[in-house]
Amino acid sequence: MTEREAIARARAEAAVPTDGAPIARRVGHGGPAGPYWLVTLEGANRTLAVVAIGDDGSIVGAGRPARATRHVAVDAGRARELAGAAPGATAELVWWPSTASRSPLFPLWQVRVGDHDSWVALDGTVLRERPGAAARAG
Known part of the structure; x- marks a missing residue:
């Protein structure tokens, strides 16, 4: 598509x-949904x-967002800044069911910072460790 x-x-x-x-x-890789x-x-x-x-x-x-805001408040450039990465560092949207996001409507920016990755949520929240898998209901 x-x-x-x-x-x-x-x-x-x-x-x-x-x-x-x-x-x-x-969104580069989308867990069970694929890209x-x-x-x-x-x-x-x-x-x-x-x-x-x-x-x-x-x-x-x-x-449909309930609040009067932009759904994606952070673009790739801002994600790099928030993560402390160099301006040319890799930043791509990724998603898997995790403690940081249970919905594909809320992917994370995966940002390469030196020799490790950080993740930045669409609202600007920075995660220094890869979010763990979400618990399954049932």
Whole structure:
């Protein structure tokens, strides 16, 4: 699935009018979901809807933020800064069910800092150790 196709699929799924540009971000590896697109449909002052779309076009997750904020408050550059990495360091979105995120709508930035990785949540929370697996319900 291309970025353009992911955006079109997200618009159809969310069915919200947007006055801002949609943003599609690639999530490099997505645990059980595999790689996917995280698409945010933006309004003038906040994110109106978030849709995670698998490469086969399946909806991995979808939602509408309850608060009037941007869903992805931290981009790759800011994630590098927060983690204390060099400006050219590797920063990619990743997700697996973990104690830091149980939903593919909330991937983490994995940032290479020297000889180790740090993780930065979409809200800017920095984790110096890889978050452990989430406990299974049931």
